[in-house]
Amino acid sequence: MSDTPERAAAPKIGFVSLGCPKALVDSERIITRLRAEGYELSASYQGADAVVVNTCGFLNSAKEESLAAIGEALAENGRVIVTGCLGVESERIRAAHPQVLAITGPHQYEAVVEEIHKAVPRPHDPFLDLVPPQGVRLTPRHYAYVKISEGCNNACSFCIIPSLRGRLKSRALGDVMGEAERLVAAGVQELLVISQDTSAYGLDLGYAKSAWRGQDYETRFLSLAQALGSLGVWVRLHYVYPYPHVDHVLPLMAEGRVLPYLDIPFQHASPTVLKAMRRPAHQEKTLERIARWRAICPDLAIRSTFIVGFPGETEDDFAQLLDWLAEARLARVGCFKYEDVAGAAANALALQVPEEIKAERYDRLMEHQQKISAELLAGRVGKTIEVLIDGIDEEGAIARSHWDAPEIDGNVYLNGEKDLRPGDRLSVLVEGADPYDLFARRVRAGTKSPEVGRHAAGAPQGRAH
Numbered sequence: 001m002s003d004t005p006e007r008a009a010a011p012k013i014g015f016v017s018l019g020c021p022k023a024l025v026d027s028e029r030i031i032t033r034l035r036a037e038g039y040e041l042s043a044s045y046q047g048a049d050a051v052v053v054n055t056c057g058f059l060n061s062a063k064e065e066s067l068a069a070i071g072e073a074l075a076e077n078g079r080v081i082v083t084g085c086l087g088v089e090s091e092r093i094r095a096a097h098p099q100v101l102a103i104t105g106p107h108q109y110e111a112v113v114e115e116i117h118k119a120v121p122r123p124h125d126p127f128l129d130l131v132p133p134q135g136v137r138l139t140p141r142h143y144a145y146v147k148i149s150e151g152c153n154n155a156c157s158f159c160i161i162p163s164l165r166g167r168l169k170s171r172a173l174g175d176v177m178g179e180a181e182r183l184v185a186a187g188v189q190e191l192l193v194i195s196q197d198t199s200a201y202g203l204d205l206g207y208a209k210s211a212w213r214g215q216d217y218e219t220r221f222l223s224l225a226q227a228l229g230s231l232g233v234w235v236r237l238h239y240v241y242p243y244p245h246v247d248h249v250l251p252l253m254a255e256g257r258v259l260p261y262l263d264i265p266f267q268h269a270s271p272t273v274l275k276a277m278r279r280p281a282h283q284e285k286t287l288e289r290i291a292r293w294r295a296i297c298p299d300l301a302i303r304s305t306f307i308v309g310f311p312g313e314t315e316d317d318f319a320q321l322l323d324w325l326a327e328a329r330l331a332r333v334g335c336f337k338y339e340d341v342a343g344a345a346a347n348a349l350a351l352q353v354p355e356e357i358k359a360e361r362y363d364r365l366m367e368h369q370q371k372i373s374a375e376l377l378a379g380r381v382g383k384t385i386e387v388l389i390d391g392i393d394e395e396g397a398i399a400r401s402h403w404d405a406p407e408i409d410g411n412v413y414l415n416g417e418k419d420l421r422p423g424d425r426l427s428v429l430v431e432g433a434d435p436y437d438l439f440a441r442r443v444r445a446g447t448k449s450p451e452v453g454r455h456a457a458g459a460p461q462g463r464a465h
């Protein structure tokens with residue numbers, strides 16, 4: 001007989017995570033807790049004792065996708081617990097799927113774990129140390145999202161996140177930095193800072209001081225960027241608004257301590273539409289601000305999202321947006337056609353824009369931006385840049401540059417380079433570009449003139465975006 005006590009097989013939970021990076025971080029927290037309690041994760045519906053579906057409820061299309069995911073989990077497994085943003089519409093979920101075991105809302109870690117305990121009792125004798133100190137992450141090993149706050153003090157008329165998640169609640173700087181250090185110690189090469197409003201970080205705490213590495217830091221956007229910038233890994237800032245104090249972070253970008261990248265959801269450029277949207281910083285002269293930022297950090301890449309067809313948007317408003325984009329020359333742009341969100345103030349606005357006009361404006365904006373993006377990327381050809389390897393496929397390595405966030409931006413393809421690993425950082429020579437991606441070749445030590453790649457400067461083939 002063995003000295004080791006027999007242990008019953010650990011209960012297994014399946015996890016389906018939908019929605020934005022913020023929801024992904026929620027999933028990571030729930031999974032970390034479950035692993036600490038001795039549960040295991042199941043990669044298949046069939047192998048799971050129950051399935052948790054972390055839903056998104058931001059747009060109607062996302063709600064439909066969430067309902068479909070719940071239906072799939074019910075059909076494949078039958079024992080389903082729903083959590084996340086759509087959880088606030090429990091009646092709608094119950095109407096579509098009366099068999100779900102339980103429904104909890106966003107950011108309700110305790111409640112969802114309690115429901116899991118009811119559905120699949122927690123193991124009595126979990127071996128300790130099942131969880132690595134940095135927690136369990138759903139992102140690949142070499143990059144991680146760091147959520148610095150929850151909730152939002154703004155009141156954008158198209159958004160219900162403040163009513164779902166409440167007002168801004170920032171984590172103390174020392175707490176965030178402790179997590180960031182553990183992630184870096186575990187091999188993470190890129191930290192992606194997320195929240196609903198990163199530039200407002202610390203406001204709710206009165207920018208209170210917080211200790212990290214024996215030194216006091218104010219809990220505020222600039223101090224956090226400085227502290228993260230000292231860790232020696234890529235630091236990428238998401239969901240920033242163009243407030244004057246953001247200017248102070250640009251020198252850190254110019255010095256290479258923080259990536260020269262800002263993700264700013266501008267949503268529109270017409271003052272009338274921005275006012276109707278009740279956007280934060282809508283009175284800022286954003287083109288002047290962007291010009292100032294570029295004077296400090298010429299390499300700055302800005303990514304943004306826009307909504308077309310917002311109620312009351314006229315052809316003139318839309319033309320202002322196109323003109324603004326032509327001048328702002330943003331590196332990456334996402335676009336949504338406006339749709340009502342249940343509970344949002346904008347639903348009551350008059351002058352809804354017909355669907356065919358929304359679709360037409362969407363196409364015009366994307367076409368307009370595609371030319372800008374193609375020009376900007378063509379300007380990188382012939383330059384040596386640093387990249388981070390995300391993966392390897394049959395054609396070679398897939399990497400990203402300083403100017404590309406994972407999942408949402410473009411890639412740098414290193415065709416023929418297979419002896420690299422995810423998380424490697426290296427210099428490459430850019431040899432070709434299309435409207436979204438770059439094609440490059442590794443710069444080996446002592447190589448003055450790298451060989452020409454098979455897609456150099458021409459139209460690349462065989463890669464989907």
Ligand code: SF4
Nearest residue numbers: 152154156159161196
């Ligand atoms: S800033 Fe506006 S869009 Fe973003 S979460 Fe807050 S209210 Fe919603």
